[in-house]
Amino acid sequence: MPTTTTNKEINSAKADMSHIYGHPDPRNYFRELQKVDYRIPELAKPVFTTLIQHLEERKNAPVHALDVGCSYGVNAALLKHDLKMDDLYARWTDPALDAATPEQMTDADRRFFSALPVANSAAIYGLDPSSPAISYGENTGLLDRGMAVNLEEDELSDVAADTLAPVDLVMSTGCVGYVTEISFAKMIPAFAEGRLPWMANFVLRMFPFDPIVNELGKHGYVTEKLEGEQFIQRAFASAEEQEGVLDKLKAQGLDSSGESEGNLIAEFYLSRPAQDATVPLRELATT
Ligand SMILES: C[S@@+](CC[C@H](N)C(=O)[O-])C[C@H]1O[C@@H](n2cnc3c(N)ncnc32)[C@H](O)[C@@H]1O
DSSP states (O other): OOOHHHHHHHHHTTOOOGTTTTTSSSSHHHHHHHHHOHHHHHHHHHHHHHHHHHHHHHHHHHHEEETTTTTTHHHHHHHHHHHHHHHHHHTTTTTGGGGHHHHHHHHHHHHHHHOOOOOOOEEEEESSSSHHHHHHHHHHOOOSSSEEETTTTOOOHHHHHHHHOOEEEEEEEOTTBOOOHHHHHHHGGSSSTTOOOOOEEEEEEESOOOOHHHHHTTTEEEEEEOOTOOOOOOSSHHHHHHHHHHHHHHTTTTOHHHHHHHHHHEEEEEEEGGGTTSSSSHHHHHO
């Protein structure tokens, strides 16, 4: 069965949140996510920060990181401004901001973020099919560049390919499952020759990651999983969702201890060009 079909099947067990991805600002998204205590970007932050620092030292220049499935630039906000998810929840569910139009919210957020100290010198690019989310990310300055494209279905434009060329690190949270090896296969030819980016993906364990590992392997990548570490993505939205996900995990013969306790669990995979895989993963994946 093609991965897209399998993932669609597995996704059917998850609560459908796609209606919150396309608003012109993150308030609806965050109101919904708060109900399920969505927190994977915060757990991913120390790992992404260490990887960015490591790549910056190797390169001796600022890093370009691409957040795949970036939505409004949540990872960018946490990384650039040293914020926590609670800071973002406090802002984007603040009743005092309920009456703001999306334009007013975007303007206010541009001022809010630009007044904060910059904690990370990486340029952060974002790719997501949601044009409103990408526009918000660019207009607030959270994303240095954005690409509104769905590579599962569409081709990479020449402009997007140029944007990808300098990328040193591809990262994602909460996105694999929507994104499969199809998107990775389309991105790889755009990366600058001889300097393929590292790829750091937090993946819900019910989604098979092997097809992406195999696709990357064709281009000389080795992928390692951070063994023994579980990252809570969020709580289940309902008992029905939990039951459906437990069924999917059991059908694949996977550990479901964290999910039995009420949370969707992600695991971390680092993919590096074979010649770059010298420093052990555990030293880089500081949690
Ligand atoms: C659960 S949200 C995660 C957003 C963000 N990474 C975070 O952790 O807050 C999933 C994101 O994947 C995006 N997405 C869905 N299909 C995608 C695709 N084909 N390519 C890239 N992103 C996609 C959605 O638009 C949404 O922004």
